[in-house]
Amino acid sequence: AQSVTQLGSHVSVSEGALVLLRCNYSSSVPPYLFWYVQYPNQGLQLLLKYTTGATLVKGINGFEAEFKKSETSFHLTKPSAHMSDAAEYFCAVRSSGGSYIPTFGRGTSLIVHP
Amino acid sequence: EAQVTQNPRYLITVTGKKLTVTCSQNMNHEYMSWYRQDPGLGLRQIYYSMNVEVTDKGDVPEGYKVSRKEKRNFPLILESPSPNQTSLYFCASSARQGGYEQYFGPGTRLTVT
Numbered sequence: 001a002q003s004v005t006q007l008g009s010h011v012s013v014s015e016g017a018l019v020l021l022r023c024n025y026s027s028s029v030p031p032y033l034f035w036y037v038q039y040p041n042q043g044l045q046l047l048l049k050y051t052t053g054a055t056l057v058k059g060i061n062g063f064e065a066e067f068k069k070s071e072t073s074f075h076l077t078k079p080s081a082h083m084s085d086a087a088e089y090f091c092a093v094r095s096s097g098g099s100y101i102p103t104f105g106r107g108t109s110l111i112v113h114p
Numbered sequence: 115e116a117q118v119t120q121n122p123r124y125l126i127t128v129t130g131k132k133l134t135v136t137c138s139q140n141m142n143h144e145y146m147s148w149y150r151q152d153p154g155l156g157l158r159q160i161y162y163s164m165n166v167e168v169t170d171k172g173d174v175p176e177g178y179k180v181s182r183k184e185k186r187n188f189p190l191i192l193e194s195p196s197p198n199q200t201s202l203y204f205c206a207s208s209a210r211q212g213g214y215e216q217y218f219g220p221g222t223r224l225t226v227t
């Protein structure tokens with residue numbers, strides 16, 4: 001079985017500050033990990049993903065995430081927040097070699113203050 | 115342009131009146147899914163399909179039906195909608211390459227009164 005926990009339903013930062021959105025997963029086999037972003041009144045779009053290889057993954061808009069197997073984590077970071085980063089962020093996991101079905105976290109709403 | 119389209123984008127209906135939300139993708143993806151998004155609950159999978167004529171239940175299938183007669187289309191059918199099906203619905207498609215990353219449609223906001 002696989003599951004995803006996103007710590008904090010809301011995260012508030014000031015413009016220019018570090019963004020850190022936390023994601024922990026459980027999976028019985030090596031996972032594929034994803035972060036999706038949902039801007040207001042839009043569908044979800046892929047921000048970045050980890051499948052195999054380098055554990056530090058870079059995505060769009062300056063975001064990156066690091067797969068840490070020992071901590072079962074895939075936290076999302078960005079060095080300097082922009083107002084345009086305000087959105088809902090979803091972490092998702094899919095167990096490699098298993099079902100195609102991904103499991104999504106409940107989402108974290110990022111609020112950026114001027 | 116690679117995309118997933120959904121129609122309608124907004125729908126207000128009454129309890130018991132059958133409705134269909136269409137979903138179409140132009141990327142030749144094998145896999146398609148339907149999700150509903152509710153505040154505080156994130157995304158929950160309703161149904162998914164691994165190929166034409168192959169569908170299976172997700173986490174919250176009660177009250178919904180799907181069909182996959184063509185690879186590109188995956189309609190969601192509510193035979194007798196009820197107010198607890200008021201939600202934001204997303205269709206998504208994916209392929210084996212890239213670890214099954216999903217491409218989402220723009221969403222359909224459904225209100226059942």
